[in-house]
Amino acid sequence: MPAIEDLPGQTSEARTFTSEPNSVPTARSWATKVCEGFGVAGDLLDTYRLLVSEVVTNAVTHSQSPDCTVVIGLDGWVEVWDEGRELPRKREHDLEAEGGRGLDLLELLAPGYQVLQDGTRGGKCVRFLPKVSV
Template identity: 55%
Template structure:
């Protein structure tokens, strides 16, 4: 169980960081594990992620679906200098 949770955390952080790098508006992003064990990925883009409908054979566009499935209750927060995606992996 613990190994599954570690792998899930890695998957979700990887997804959020990939999106920060790919879609972020600047050169910086941060990953923070908060005291309550929520994980937060921040980037400089003010553009908020959105749930998309994608074709079955599409190679991308499922990040928010993944968050909904694996981190229900995730949050997208607007900040003064961009946005943050904050989540607590399912089973934590």
Template identity: 45%
Template sequence: MTVTTSNSPTTHYRLTAPAIPTTPRVAREAVAAWLWAAGHHGLLDTARTLVSDVVTNVVVHTRVPHLSVEAAVTRLGVTVSVWDGDQRGVPRSRRADADDTTGRGLYLVETLSHAWGVSWTGGAEPAGKRVWFELRAAREGT
């Protein structure tokens, strides 16, 4: 895990982990700890759910050896991104049927976040994609 602090009002965190079935749990608890430390207690449950869903998508739908979870925490909230080295496919939100056992993750991200999206990476950083979402505190420090 990398923590970068500066005189700016943003603290950056990064966790690099193997893309294995236990990683969603590790990632969601890491992000929850970062938010707890920043005093954003009101964002914990939503952040845990969304991180778990996005990281699970990488574990289930890609064949990459590792992934990275990054968070930029400010006094107003957090932007979380999950990077993987697979450029195939476009992650899309969809509404699952009532009897579907999967397919709700990105719909939850879309519904519960302030904003979300997908970016493709390359150039100076390794090629891949980054699924990100933003959560805003109801009040500063919540």
């Protein structure tokens, strides 16, 4: 089967990253190139970059999955899949804490984000569509 990147009339790009901290900047860089290729620019591109970083960081840090897969659709939706069974949850955090703000950022920058569970294979997906600033 051809890779998704090789399909004519493609509607999305996908890539799997290992669950290691150095995968976060790699995923962010890859997502930036894909979004630019889909015509995303400016503040909206920055929002994609930030949210991909946050969600991939959460997958790498909390899922106990060997990897995660990022899918970026031509329609603007981003999905981050991992094999973890635990759903993301809001955490209390100190103002100076380095973590704990991922879901807050999703609510602010991608209202209507979704967390989907795969009841057949296990795992979950965090799916979001960044909003356009006015």
